Amino acid sequence: MKIQVLFGSASDERVFGPLCHSLEKCGEVKMEVASAHRHPDRVREIVTTCGADVFVAGAGLAAHLPGVVASLTTKPVFGVAVNGAFAGLDSFLSIVQMPKGVPVMAVTEENYKHISDLLLRWKNLPEDKIYLHWNRSLESYSPIQKSLEDIQKDSGAEVQWCSHTDEKCLGEIVSPWELPKVIGLNLFLCEKEQITSSNLALDFFAKARHSGAWVGANNIGNFVLQWKKLSEMRRSAWN
Secondary structure (H helix, E strand, C coil), X not given: CEEEEEECCHHHHHHHHHHHHHHCCCCEEEEEECCCXXXXXXXXXXXXXCCCCEEEEEECCCCCHHHHHHHCCCCCEEEEECCCCHHHHHHHHHHHCCCCCCCCEEEEHHHCHHHHHHHHHHCCCCCCEEEXXXXXXXXXXXXXXXXXXXXXXXXXXXXXXXXXXXXXXXXXXXXXXXXXXXXXXXXXXXXXXXXXCHHHHHHHHHHHHHCCEEEEECCHHHHHHHHHHHHHHHHHHHC
């Protein structure tokens, strides 16, 4: 597996140094510093010519780099939210709330080690079924019901509940005011009316700091697309 790490500033070495070291157990790691704002041509050159199987891009503040990388490749992209200000809240929301069709798996700075763990675990995930964990006592919660139907329809794969300790578990569907149990590809779901609440944004950030890689609030389309990208990566990079 070829992994391209790309950070927007050399001052983020405290993050990308240990990150690159942790990724070495997954494959060949290359690291570049290039800003989406100051070096856009260089970013494009790196992404389109490096031949990576997966990208890990990190930035703080406005944190546009992971999204720009995702717009230039069909490969999976992790985005590391660097704690530049507001404890990383601003960068996390910038990375995680990508438009439909351009998914990024957002990880907070303190959880950078989750990326290598996820890549190794996802190596053996089944392709005909999507095993997810969710709080079964909230199964009647309408966003969960609809998301399960949409994930199965859009993916073409059977969706099954699993324990949060199951090795086949892709990730978790998480509702407001509960913390995730799975370090995986996680989806935050809430009622449409709730998405306007700034308090819910803080709740979302608290979940992300707890664990997991996240693809946005209520963004089922990007969740499924990310699963498809990971499935393709697994076939091409590990076989």
